[in-house]
Amino acid sequence: MKIDCHTHLVVPTRGPRGYLSGWLARSPSFVVMKVALGLSGIKDPEAAYQLYLEQLANLVRTSELDRAVLLAFDEVYKPSGERDEKHTRFYVSNDAVIDAATAFPEAFLIGASVHPSREDACDELDRVADSGAVLVKLLPNSHGFDPMDARYTAYYRKLRQRRLALLVHAGYEHTIPAMDQRLGMPERLRRPLDEGATVIVAHCGSSGRLHTIETFPQTMALLRDYPNCWADSSALGNFWRSQYLEALLDPELMERRHGLRLDDPFAKIVHGSDYPIPLTPWSLRRALGRADRKAIAAVENPLQKDIEIKRRAGVPEDCLGRFARLAGIEREEDVASA
Numbered sequence: 001m002k003i004d005c006h007t008h009l010v011v012p013t014r015g016p017r018g019y020l021s022g023w024l025a026r027s028p029s030f031v032v033m034k035v036a037l038g039l040s041g042i043k044d045p046e047a048a049y050q051l052y053l054e055q056l057a058n059l060v061r062t063s064e065l066d067r068a069v070l071l072a073f074d075e076v077y078k079p080s081g082e083r084d085e086k087h088t089r090f091y092v093s094n095d096a097v098i099d100a101a102t103a104f105p106e107a108f109l110i111g112a113s114v115h116p117s118r119e120d121a122c123d124e125l126d127r128v129a130d131s132g133a134v135l136v137k138l139l140p141n142s143h144g145f146d147p148m149d150a151r152y153t154a155y156y157r158k159l160r161q162r163r164l165a166l167l168v169h170a171g172y173e174h175t176i177p178a179m180d181q182r183l184g185m186p187e188r189l190r191r192p193l194d195e196g197a198t199v200i201v202a203h204c205g206s207s208g209r210l211h212t213i214e215t216f217p218q219t220m221a222l223l224r225d226y227p228n229c230w231a232d233s234s235a236l237g238n239f240w241r242s243q244y245l246e247a248l249l250d251p252e253l254m255e256r257r258h259g260l261r262l263d264d265p266f267a268k269i270v271h272g273s274d275y276p277i278p279l280t281p282w283s284l285r286r287a288l289g290r291a292d293r294k295a296i297a298a299v300e301n302p303l304q305k306d307i308e309i310k311r312r313a314g315v316p317e318d319c320l321g322r323f324a325r326l327a328g329i330e331r332e333e334d335v336a337s338a
């Protein structure tokens with residue numbers, strides 16, 4: 001099965017489904033998505049949300065994907081276990097994603113999010129796993145927790161026991177306001193890895209352009225050292241991270257730029273888009289010729305366009321089916337029983 005393991009759900013109005021701060025609601029990714037999906041003129045927020053879900057499901061159905069994992073994003077919690085409303089700028093509840101996947105089971109899989117400092121964290125992991133979740137998404141920089149903290153050991157063991165992959169951001173965070181960028185250093189993922197959780201490092205744990213500290217080689221070292229460590233290709237078709245796709249495609253370039261050689265890095269890469277982050281094929285000048293860029297420009301569906309960019313750049317087809325193998329959902333029957 002071809003699965004995009006990294007597709008964002010956005011809940012624009014404050015309520016039990018979630019929350020988006022005004023600053024994020026005005027971000028280019030969100031505004032462009034609203035216009036592209038025909039949502040900008042709709043006044044009734046509930047009608048706009050339902051149309052948004054339908055349009056999103058349609059993007060999956062009209063692409064070659066079998067499913068997209070729709071991601072929740074938990075609120076911030078203090079180390080004491082208390083909810084931290086002041087630092088929560090973006091929230092998508094697990095129920096919002098569970099409801100979307102229930103309404104459109106042919107399009108979506110459930111990507112839950114459970115802050116590990118919650119008092120009920122392990123119970124919530126059980127609840128989302130029972131609801132069919134295939135992964136749990138966290139962003140330490142913005143969720144304000146240290147993945148190395150020994151208090152989370154039971155949480156990581158629960159992830160492993162329930163076969164929930166941990167999709168975790170590493171590197172600098174640019175979109176959702178960060179509480180502490182140091183919490184995103186890839187090295188800090190050694191604890192969940194040592195506990196045997198399946199860890200997928202989002203956008204290959206790269207820093208992005210213009211950062212003086214580069215985190216991509218640390219992530220590549222984790223891929224090399226841990227059989228249970230994987231990375232996703234999300235956002236690598238965007239200007240801020242396209243140079244890492246070029247490094248993955250050329251082992252010599254990776255060695256020259258990042259001082260580390262992996263002969264087959266794609267053996268550890270899982271397909272993900274990071275929709276609605278915009279795609280900029282012009283920034284992959286090494287990997288895409290003019291004819292490639294022309295063919296890509298003709299593809300309107302952004303989920304399919306992301307696949308085409310990576311395919312034409314030389315990313316092996318295998319990456320599209322890797323998440324299904326990791327999650328044990330290679331056939332339709334497996335999805336039904338997940």
Ligand SMILES: [Zn+2]
Pocket residue numbers: 006008202234274
């Ligand atoms: Zn993302």
